[in-house]
Amino acid sequence: xxxxxxSISEIVGTSTEGVDxxxxxxxxxxxxxxxxxDWFEVKExxxxxxxGKVADWQVTIKIGxxxxxx
Amino acid sequence: xxxxxxSISEIVGTSTEGVDxxxxxxxxxxxxxxxxxDWFEVKExxxxxxxGKVADWQVTIKIGxxxxxx
Amino acid sequence: xxxxxxSISEIVGTSTEGVDxxxxxxxxxxxxxxxxxDWFEVKExxxxxxxGKVADWQVTIKIGxxxxxx
Amino acid sequence: xxxxxxSISEIVGTSTEGVDxxxxxxxxxxxxxxxxxDWFEVKExxxxxxxGKVADWQVTIKIGxxxxxx
Amino acid sequence: xxxxxxSISEIVGTSTEGVDxxxxxxxxxxxxxxxxxDWFEVKExxxxxxxGKVADWQVTIKIGxxxxxx
Amino acid sequence: xxxxxxSISEIVGTSTEGVDxxxxxxxxxxxxxxxxxDWFEVKExxxxxxxGKVADWQVTIKIGxxxxxx
Amino acid sequence: xxxxxxSISEIVGTSTEGVDxxxxxxxxxxxxxxxxxDWFEVKExxxxxxxGKVADWQVTIKIGxxxxxx
Amino acid sequence: xxxxxxSISEIVGTSTEGVDxxxxxxxxxxxxxxxxxDWFEVKExxxxxxxGKVADWQVTIKIGxxxxxx
Amino acid sequence: xxxxxxSISEIVGTSTEGVDxxxxxxxxxxxxxxxxxDWFEVKExxxxxxxGKVADWQVTIKIGxxxxxx
Amino acid sequence: xxxxxxSISEIVGTSTEGVDxxxxxxxxxxxxxxxxxDWFEVKExxxxxxxGKVADWQVTIKIGxxxxxx
Amino acid sequence: xxxxxxSISEIVGTSTEGVDxxxxxxxxxxxxxxxxxDWFEVKExxxxxxxGKVADWQVTIKIGxxxxxx
Amino acid sequence: xxxxxxSISEIVGTSTEGVDxxxxxxxxxxxxxxxxxDWFEVKExxxxxxxGKVADWQVTIKIGxxxxxx
Numbered sequence: 001x002x003x004x005x006x007s008i009s010e011i012v013g014t015s016t017e018g019v020d021x022x023x024x025x026x027x028x029x030x031x032x033x034x035x036x037x038d039w040f041e042v043k044e045x046x047x048x049x050x051x052g053k054v055a056d057w058q059v060t061i062k063i064g065x066x067x068x069x070x
Numbered sequence: 071x072x073x074x075x076x077s078i079s080e081i082v083g084t085s086t087e088g089v090d091x092x093x094x095x096x097x098x099x100x101x102x103x104x105x106x107x108d109w110f111e112v113k114e115x116x117x118x119x120x121x122g123k124v125a126d127w128q129v130t131i132k133i134g135x136x137x138x139x140x
Numbered sequence: 141x142x143x144x145x146x147s148i149s150e151i152v153g154t155s156t157e158g159v160d161x162x163x164x165x166x167x168x169x170x171x172x173x174x175x176x177x178d179w180f181e182v183k184e185x186x187x188x189x190x191x192g193k194v195a196d197w198q199v200t201i202k203i204g205x206x207x208x209x210x
Numbered sequence: 211x212x213x214x215x216x217s218i219s220e221i222v223g224t225s226t227e228g229v230d231x232x233x234x235x236x237x238x239x240x241x242x243x244x245x246x247x248d249w250f251e252v253k254e255x256x257x258x259x260x261x262g263k264v265a266d267w268q269v270t271i272k273i274g275x276x277x278x279x280x
Numbered sequence: 281x282x283x284x285x286x287s288i289s290e291i292v293g294t295s296t297e298g299v300d301x302x303x304x305x306x307x308x309x310x311x312x313x314x315x316x317x318d319w320f321e322v323k324e325x326x327x328x329x330x331x332g333k334v335a336d337w338q339v340t341i342k343i344g345x346x347x348x349x350x
Numbered sequence: 351x352x353x354x355x356x357s358i359s360e361i362v363g364t365s366t367e368g369v370d371x372x373x374x375x376x377x378x379x380x381x382x383x384x385x386x387x388d389w390f391e392v393k394e395x396x397x398x399x400x401x402g403k404v405a406d407w408q409v410t411i412k413i414g415x416x417x418x419x420x
Numbered sequence: 421x422x423x424x425x426x427s428i429s430e431i432v433g434t435s436t437e438g439v440d441x442x443x444x445x446x447x448x449x450x451x452x453x454x455x456x457x458d459w460f461e462v463k464e465x466x467x468x469x470x471x472g473k474v475a476d477w478q479v480t481i482k483i484g485x486x487x488x489x490x
Numbered sequence: 491x492x493x494x495x496x497s498i499s500e501i502v503g504t505s506t507e508g509v510d511x512x513x514x515x516x517x518x519x520x521x522x523x524x525x526x527x528d529w530f531e532v533k534e535x536x537x538x539x540x541x542g543k544v545a546d547w548q549v550t551i552k553i554g555x556x557x558x559x560x
Numbered sequence: 561x562x563x564x565x566x567s568i569s570e571i572v573g574t575s576t577e578g579v580d581x582x583x584x585x586x587x588x589x590x591x592x593x594x595x596x597x598d599w600f601e602v603k604e605x606x607x608x609x610x611x612g613k614v615a616d617w618q619v620t621i622k623i624g625x626x627x628x629x630x
Numbered sequence: 631x632x633x634x635x636x637s638i639s640e641i642v643g644t645s646t647e648g649v650d651x652x653x654x655x656x657x658x659x660x661x662x663x664x665x666x667x668d669w670f671e672v673k674e675x676x677x678x679x680x681x682g683k684v685a686d687w688q689v690t691i692k693i694g695x696x697x698x699x700x
Numbered sequence: 701x702x703x704x705x706x707s708i709s710e711i712v713g714t715s716t717e718g719v720d721x722x723x724x725x726x727x728x729x730x731x732x733x734x735x736x737x738d739w740f741e742v743k744e745x746x747x748x749x750x751x752g753k754v755a756d757w758q759v760t761i762k763i764g765x766x767x768x769x770x
Numbered sequence: 771x772x773x774x775x776x777s778i779s780e781i782v783g784t785s786t787e788g789v790d791x792x793x794x795x796x797x798x799x800x801x802x803x804x805x806x807x808d809w810f811e812v813k814e815x816x817x818x819x820x821x822g823k824v825a826d827w828q829v830t831i832k833i834g835x836x837x838x839x840x
Contacts, residue, residue: 513754528749530746
């Protein structure tokens with residue numbers, strides 16, 4: 001039985017809606033190119049302001065995914 | 071007049087909905103066994119991913135509650 | 141062409157609804173007195189508890205705004 | 211010979227006098243319910259302000275105490 | 281009913297006496313120009329040394345104050 | 351289906367052998383009184399020195415355990 | 421003899437040249453509106469990239485200045 | 491003579507044995523796909539618990555490797 | 561309209577000249593393989609010493625780049 | 631005119647009285663062997679507990695002192 | 701009765717074996733020149749990689765030792 | 771074959787020119803009394819302001835040097 005190894009990617013998901021939606025958007029994008037996504041962690045929440053309002057939410061997350069065993 | 075003392079518990083609330091809901095779920099659970107809940111702080115936001123989507127949100131919070139005066 | 145300078149203000153927005161709403165409330169208030177708001181960062185999420193429930197969400201944010209060129 | 215294990219509790223001691231007194235108040239309260247208190251660490255110093263003065267000091271401390279061997 | 285917003289100012293209070301006194305001096309000064317002071321947090325304790333003794337204590341604090349509702 | 355809630359306890363495991371053994375000792379002790387232990391995190395590694403040698407290893411860990419659903 | 425109090429402002433100075441120049445630009449701007457500038461600390465170094473090159477350097481600094489005694 | 495550039499990958503190595511073994515397992519896996527591995531740093535030590543015992547150790551490491559010069 | 565997602569790469573640029581030059585060297589190298597570079601952040605400044613002098617500067621930076629929309 | 635260089639020593643001052651006194655005791659001891667002491671910073675406040683009371687305060691400080699020009 | 705003062709030295713112990721051994725090697729070396737060693741704390745674990753394997757472990761530790769009373 | 775041990779010294783180099791020069795000045799001074807200097811890390815960048823301009827740059831660095839084998 002082998003021990004699994006995981007790789008961690010850092011991405012920034014964005015949304016005009018809020019924190020939860022930005023996380024979901026970032027993960028949806030990451031899942032287009034990475035397989036075996038296993039967990040995420042929120043590292044930073046920022047955003048742009050325009051006309052005195054939140055124009056977009058930018059949530060930096062780390063995504064852990066299991067590397068395939070060869 | 072006595073000075074109050076507060077105790078701090080660390081818990082992880084979870085939700086399939088998002089950050090706010092995970093906090094509320096954790097506090098609802100904590101309020102079943104702790105009295106005089108006074109404040110909370112979010113320490114960490116993580117979650118599990120399944121099929122390239124967020125399966126649950128896990129929000130670590132610290133909860134402060136006032137100790138009874140004896 | 142001049143280099144811009146930005147100033148950073150730290151505020152706490154509050155809400156009975158959740159994190160996103162507290163951020164928006166804080167920024168709406170800040171935009172009453174500050175111009176050229178450019179970005180924000182969430183620094184801390186806390187709140188008061190009453191009767192074992194979240195009474196309000198308090199989100200500390202830093203707001204960056206561009207200083208006018210004189 | 212057994213290896214000892216310690217548990218760590220986090221509390222907030224308060225005082226109208228200052229930092230040292232808030233620590234002592236918190237530890238006095240903790241010693242009513244915990245035995246074998248061994249060490250403490252100050253994690254945070256905050257307080258309430260009223261009428262432009264410090265109304266109380268709130269000092270968050272971690273307290274380590276030795277668990278009984280069974 | 282409106283949600284309150286708080287602003288946070290960072291100051292350094294000083295004293296020849298010690299930590300508590302430096303905090304009180306800083307807050308006394310801040311209360312000359314800011315209204316509705318609500319809480320403080322100690323961020324850093326430093327000081328100058330002269331002739332191998334503490335010449336002054338410099339305590340960096342953040343002060344939260346409620347913004348007036350317009 | 352209910353959302354699980356987890357509680358986090360902070361303990362210090364000790365050993366004369368090394369880091370891994372101190373973690374295992376701390377968890378063995380915790381499992382005498384806590385059920386449903388789920389994960390741990392190492393927060394700090396320290397130790398006492400005697401006669402210029404490591405006398406014991408002290409490893410602070412956080413232990414997460416699932417709260418029973420009532 | 422009074423104890424001095426200092427206030428801390430956080431700004432972002434920018435430059436197309438590099439870190440040192442961005443600090444100097446930010447301080448030059450701050451000195452237009454603040455008096456008695458006393459010290460600075462660099463908190464963060466970031467920048468925009470365009471066409472695979474650094475388009476500008478953004479250095480966040482805290483500036484301490486002595487408040488006038490009244 | 492060119493200046494070298496290094497890239498940093500973040501992975502999680504696992505083991506049923508302990509910290510050192512989890513690091514070695516993670517690096518063995520990484521060396522299957524990355525060349526010129528140069529250094530590593532341990533960022534986090536966690537693990538799963540089952541039946542009140544450590545089921546596996548999960549050690550997050552950053553691995554630095556030299557990019558080839560083209 | 562789609563929300564953008566950004567990926568973050570961590571690299572170490574080096575230089576015999578200084579901090580600014582090491583950043584520029586690292587970004588020049590990264591731009592050979594990554595497109596749509598958008599921002600960078602300096603995370604760490606280190607270096608090797610030889611004969612009591614700085615032999616090279618090693619600046620760890622995070623680089624954010626926009627992922628292509630598919 | 632030469633640029634000064636400072637060295638930083640880390641010490642732990644102790645006291646049965648409180649934080650301020652532990653700092654002063656540590657500095658008094660350091661001034662027996664170091665010259666040109668210039669500033670200090672408090673890094674950590676801990677202490678031993680005996681019989682449910684603070685037995686001693688242990689304050690870790692960094693002390694900066696100017697190196698002599700040769 | 702005098703209050704003790706402790707000094708803290710920071711060293712890097714190395715080993716080809718693992719974390720525990722690197723700590724022990726560093727302390728063995730430190731004990732050749734320092735007396736009254738009292739405690740240590742692990743601050744960082746790094747290492748060199750060669751041929752895709754750990755060539756050495758480098759563990760940064762702080763060592764506290766009691767200063768002699770004069 | 772022995773394992774090397776390194777010691778770490780913390781110093782503050784200063785300059786009227788900028789960050790890089792302050793680092794070089796500090797290392798030049800350190801190399802007058804320490805041998806086998808191996809690496810440095812920048813920990814903090816601060817400075818004094820006079821007349822609204824940077825009067826000097828103060829860069830805190832840690833310097834690692836190999837201890838001689840006896």
